[in-house]
Amino acid sequence: MPPTPTVRTTDLDRIVLASLKEVHNKGAELYNAGDHAGALRLYQGGLIVAKPLLDHRAKQQTEIHEGLDQVTKSTADVKLKAFRLHEVIEQVRGDLKEEAKLAAASEKPAEAAASGKVTLNGKPTAGVTVAFIPVGTTKALGTAKAGEDGTFHAATALNVGTYLVTLVGDGMPAKFTKPETTPLRAELKAGVNSLVFDAK
Incomplete structure (x- = not known):
């Protein structure tokens, strides 16, 4: 039955x-x-x-x-x-x-806020666009632009989960600019997430 x-x-x-x-x-x-x-x-x-x-x-x-x-x-x-x-x-x-x-x-799904710093070979990098792309997709759900000191803050709240992270800006190695090749990952939890992305 x-x-x-x-x-x-x-x-x-x-x-x-x-x-x-x-x-x-x-x-x-x-x-x-x-x-x-x-x-x-x-x-x-x-x-x-x-x-x-x-x-x-x-x-x-x-x-x-x-x-x-x-x-x-x-x-x-x-x-x-x-x-x-x-x-x-x-x-x-x-x-x-x-x-x-x-x-x-x-x-309502729990939301995550993403902020932090972008560095290139350990040095703060200005003007870099940081994009958060859910694993298994190719579309960014949130982006942020790094300031003069390399810090960024995503204006849009994101769902909790695992994201690919791409970095696009002057001097950034090509592998970091595409979701297919970026080695960067971010595990976002509910609340504020402080992140550091160092491109080497």
């Missing part, structure tokens, strides 16, 4: 968000057209379907349960009941959107 596929809670959140968005929009059309009973039925059905998909979201499940229970027991007219469930849908959608933002922020 094949293993049961694992469904991430973030995937369930996306499914519920998309479903409730459609329910909200269709229900609003019915409500604004005067079909309050139709909007109420649509809102109820959408929330009933969404509730079990949010087992990992106790707060949102409670909001749905209390909203549905309130409408069931209420003696208010259909228009007010539909509006109440519309409020519940908007509350749940707002909560899930905020959770999605937090999840996206936590999944």
Whole structure:
């Protein structure tokens, strides 16, 4: 028997968000057209379907349960009941959107900053362009130009990982100028990386 596929809670959140968005929009059309009973039925059905998909979201499940229970027991007219469930849908959608933002922020790859010095035969070299190229590719993800004292700082944050490093400038030996031949490597870690590249 094949293993049961694992469904991430973030995937369930996306499914519920998309479903409730459609329910909200269709229900609003019915409500604004005067079909309050139709909007109420649509809102109820959408929330009933969404509730079990949010087992990992106790707060949102409670909001749905209390909203549905309130409408069931209420003696208010259909228009007010539909509006109440519309409020519940908007509350749940707002909560899930905020959770999605937090999840996206936590999944963002760690970033590395690269700075340091370029030397040629041990002496600082000005005007050299330093390029960081992920191993296995030929395109630089970040570059920096060395100042008068040979120091450089990559303006763009880089992903953590291993890079080929090329040095292009006056007097630089040819092997350092191309990713295919450069012997220089940089293992960038999260945070600030202080590097020294000596071309010999």
